Amino acid sequence: xxxxxxxxxxxxxxxxxxxxxxxxxxxxxxxxxxxxxxxxxxxxxxxxxxxxxxxxxxxxxxxxxxxxxxxxxxxxxxxxxxxxxxxxxxxxxxxxxxxxxxxxxxxxxxxxxxxxxxxxxxxxxxxxxxxxxxxxxxxxxxxxxxxxxxxxxxxxxxxxxxxxxxxxxxxxxxxxxxxxxxxxxxxxxxxxxxxxxxxxxxxxxxxxxxxxxxxxxxxxxxxxxxxxxxxxxxxxxxxxxxxxxxxxxxxxxxxxxxxxxxxxxxxxxxxxxxxxxxxxxxxxxxxxxxxxxxxxxxxxxxxxxxxxxxxxxxxxxxxxxxxxxxxxxxxxxxxxxxxxxxxxxxxxxxxxxxxxxxxxxxxxxxxxxxxxxxxxxxxxxxxxxxxxxxxxxxxxxxxxxxxx
Amino acid sequence: xxxxxxxxxxxxxxxxxxxxxxxxxxxxxxxxxxxxxxxxxxxxxxxxxxxxxxxxxxxxxxxxxxxxxxxxxxxxxxxxxxxxxxxxxxxxxxxxxxxxxxxxxxxxxxxxxxxxxxxxxxxxxxxxxxxxxxxxxxxxxxxxxxxxxxxxxxxxxxxxxxxxxxxxxxxxxxxxxxxxxxxxxxxxxxxxxxxxxxxxxxxxxxxxxxxxxxxxxxxxxxxxxxxxxxxxxxxxxxxxxxxxxxxxxxxxxxxxxxxxxxxxxxxxxxxxxxxxxxxxxxxxxxxxxxxx
Numbered sequence: 001x002x003x004x005x006x007x008x009x010x011x012x013x014x015x016x017x018x019x020x021x022x023x024x025x026x027x028x029x030x031x032x033x034x035x036x037x038x039x040x041x042x043x044x045x046x047x048x049x050x051x052x053x054x055x056x057x058x059x060x061x062x063x064x065x066x067x068x069x070x071x072x073x074x075x076x077x078x079x080x081x082x083x084x085x086x087x088x089x090x091x092x093x094x095x096x097x098x099x100x101x102x103x104x105x106x107x108x109x110x111x112x113x114x115x116x117x118x119x120x121x122x123x124x125x126x127x128x129x130x131x132x133x134x135x136x137x138x139x140x141x142x143x144x145x146x147x148x149x150x151x152x153x154x155x156x157x158x159x160x161x162x163x164x165x166x167x168x169x170x171x172x173x174x175x176x177x178x179x180x181x182x183x184x185x186x187x188x189x190x191x192x193x194x195x196x197x198x199x200x201x202x203x204x205x206x207x208x209x210x211x212x213x214x215x216x217x218x219x220x221x222x223x224x225x226x227x228x229x230x231x232x233x234x235x236x237x238x239x240x241x242x243x244x245x246x247x248x249x250x251x252x253x254x255x256x257x258x259x260x261x262x263x264x265x266x267x268x269x270x271x272x273x274x275x276x277x278x279x280x281x282x283x284x285x286x287x288x289x290x291x292x293x294x295x296x297x298x299x300x301x302x303x304x305x306x307x308x309x310x311x312x313x314x315x316x317x318x319x320x321x322x323x324x325x326x327x328x329x330x331x332x333x334x335x336x337x338x339x340x341x342x343x344x345x346x347x348x349x350x351x352x353x354x355x356x357x358x359x360x361x362x363x364x365x366x367x368x369x370x371x372x373x374x375x376x377x378x379x380x381x382x383x384x385x386x387x388x389x390x391x392x393x394x395x396x397x398x399x400x401x402x403x404x
Numbered sequence: 405x406x407x408x409x410x411x412x413x414x415x416x417x418x419x420x421x422x423x424x425x426x427x428x429x430x431x432x433x434x435x436x437x438x439x440x441x442x443x444x445x446x447x448x449x450x451x452x453x454x455x456x457x458x459x460x461x462x463x464x465x466x467x468x469x470x471x472x473x474x475x476x477x478x479x480x481x482x483x484x485x486x487x488x489x490x491x492x493x494x495x496x497x498x499x500x501x502x503x504x505x506x507x508x509x510x511x512x513x514x515x516x517x518x519x520x521x522x523x524x525x526x527x528x529x530x531x532x533x534x535x536x537x538x539x540x541x542x543x544x545x546x547x548x549x550x551x552x553x554x555x556x557x558x559x560x561x562x563x564x565x566x567x568x569x570x571x572x573x574x575x576x577x578x579x580x581x582x583x584x585x586x587x588x589x590x591x592x593x594x595x596x597x598x599x600x601x602x603x604x605x606x607x608x609x610x611x612x613x614x615x616x617x618x619x620x621x622x623x624x625x626x627x628x629x630x631x632x633x634x635x636x637x638x639x640x641x642x643x644x645x646x647x648x649x650x651x652x653x654x655x656x657x658x659x660x661x662x663x664x665x666x667x668x669x670x671x672x673x674x675x676x677x678x679x680x681x682x683x684x685x686x687x688x689x690x691x692x693x694x695x696x
Contacts, residue, residue: 230664
């Protein structure tokens with residue numbers, strides 16, 4: 001992380017040894033994905049009647065949505081509260097959210113038994129307004145669209161004055177250019193509405209994602225089952241948004257050999273202990289209020305998972321980021337961000353998978369190798385797409401200078 | 405962007421959101437027939453002959469095989485659950501030291517306010533006013549949220565079907581009852597452990613039995629209140645928790661989630677207000693920088 005040169009005179013190459021490894025993981029995932037669509041869920045996954053939701057819903061969907069929270073949190077801080085110093089963080093976070101949500105949709109589709117009927121969700125006469133999943137589905141679909149619209153100005157900026165269509169199409173260069181300019185101007189006028197809409201939709205489905213498991217009732221361990229789940233999912237999304245921005249910015253700086261933006265990231269990270277504090281206190285009050293606190297000490301697997309989630313994922317980063325020292329040190333900042341992300345990922349895993357016990361005896365669920373391959377493959381594909389777009393579009397400040 | 409543009413666009417977005425919030429309410433409990441049907445199971449009568457398993461297979465997944473295959477008692481060695489090809493199964497719980505073992509028939513309980521129907525985003529699970537909870541494959545997208553929601557976890561999935569898998573569960577033999585026949589399992593039961601009829605009547609019969617033979621039963625009709633009430637009702641001489649029945653509260657899991665969901669999104673007020681609030685934040689926080 002340290003000793004990175006300020007800015008390289010040449011653009012970083014797309015393929016590095018690390019990228020080849022990631023590509024191999026992505027290809028393995030693609031093969032497992034093909035097997036799932038050809039052979040079906042039963043042949044490829046270890047899902048059962050007792051455990052109808054597995055790794056894909058817990059990681060690809062639940063964690064995917066949470067970890068894409070950097071998009072709406074930075075958009076809120078930079079564009080609505082107008083903290084201009086955070087502007088360099090908005091585009092990378094937006095790119096992450098756009099790719100993240102695209103893969104949430106792909107993850108859902110992969111898990112759907114009748115994936116070809118997915119479009120039923122868009123037919124008003126199919127809608128079932130009592131369903132929490134209906135709300136999540138509509139919100140996520142709308143939000144993906146909003147994210148693509150929010151990304152359009154970046155596409156415009158990339159191509160305005162630089163439209164070079166291939167071969168005979170070249171004569172339309174001028175036409176395309178002026179269309180882009182008009183689109184850019186039009187978008188500029190309405191973008192605030194889409195930014196606000198993005199924040200509203202995010203608050204709606206981040207919380208509803210928590211409501212999703214309330215209906216599982218006593219099947220979810222009392223350490224997690226609470227009517228406050230929507231509030232806690234929303235609060236933890238607020239926490240993990242800035243943490244993901246820190247995490248990705250430092251990773252990207254290292255990968256692209258740019259100077260880490262520790263100063264500005266440290267300032268963003270000041271928010272994290274405040275948010276973690278509210279979230280952590282809320283969780284404790286809820287446990288006491290429901291009389292579920294004794295479960296913390298029951299010594300079961302669930303209590304260990306809770307201790308890991310709460311101790312390492314909430315208390316530790318809270319303590320770490322409270323002091324100025326951690327916020328000024330790149331490595332400590334990175335560690336704190338990793339802990340917050342760990343805490344939220346483990347929380348989603350606990351709520352959707354590890355804390356879930358079917359009421360009638362069922363063989364325990366462990367994901368199959370193919371399930372792991374698909375999940376790892378999706379993550380690898382996201383990394384590859386992020387790298388491609390970051391290298392070819394004006395997203396990361398440090399790379400803009402390199403490109404020109 | 406001028407202020408008027410902003411207001412207009414805000415309004416348009418709010419209208420779109422509000423339109424999205426208006427959805428037909430399916431699976432609501434309010435519109436049930438007074439003479440909706442159910443089945444009463446008297447566990448003290450059941451002899452564990454598993455003829456009901458055969459009849460169910462014969463009705464839903466023929467061929468059902470030979471009837472005498474039901475006499476195979478080895479299946480009782482492990483606790484089974486309904487599967488996508490066997491929608492009802494009988495389990496045996498050994499009796500207390502030398503006592504009579506208890507046999508429990510399990511299948512979809514056809515809840516009064518079913519969590520599966522409340523959970524389904526496309527209305528593929530539906531509580532019919534006549535009692536049964538019915539699955540409509542033509543709507544289903546295969547998300548299996550109904551199975552996550554079911555407080556009994558009795559629904560099964562055709563995981564091995566690659567393209568058109570269905571959720572499989574007891575449909576209370578709609579084809580047969582429409583013809584005036586009994587559900588297959590009820591019709592075949594040789595000892596009349598199963599009684600099909602109006603749920604109200606069944607509850608009356610159940611309580612009469614509890615009153616007239618208090619020594620023969622524990623004082624509990626399972627399903628009268630569990631999970632908000634179920635169409636299948638059970639009488640037993642052993643505590644239900646010892647027989648593999650989940651211990652459940654008296655309200656449907658869907659009651660809480662629907663209260664949360666409709667509390668947050670009632671009239672779409674909260675999201676629209678949040679939208680307005682954020683718009684105001686965006687305007688106000690910007691103002692001081694523009695004015696000088």
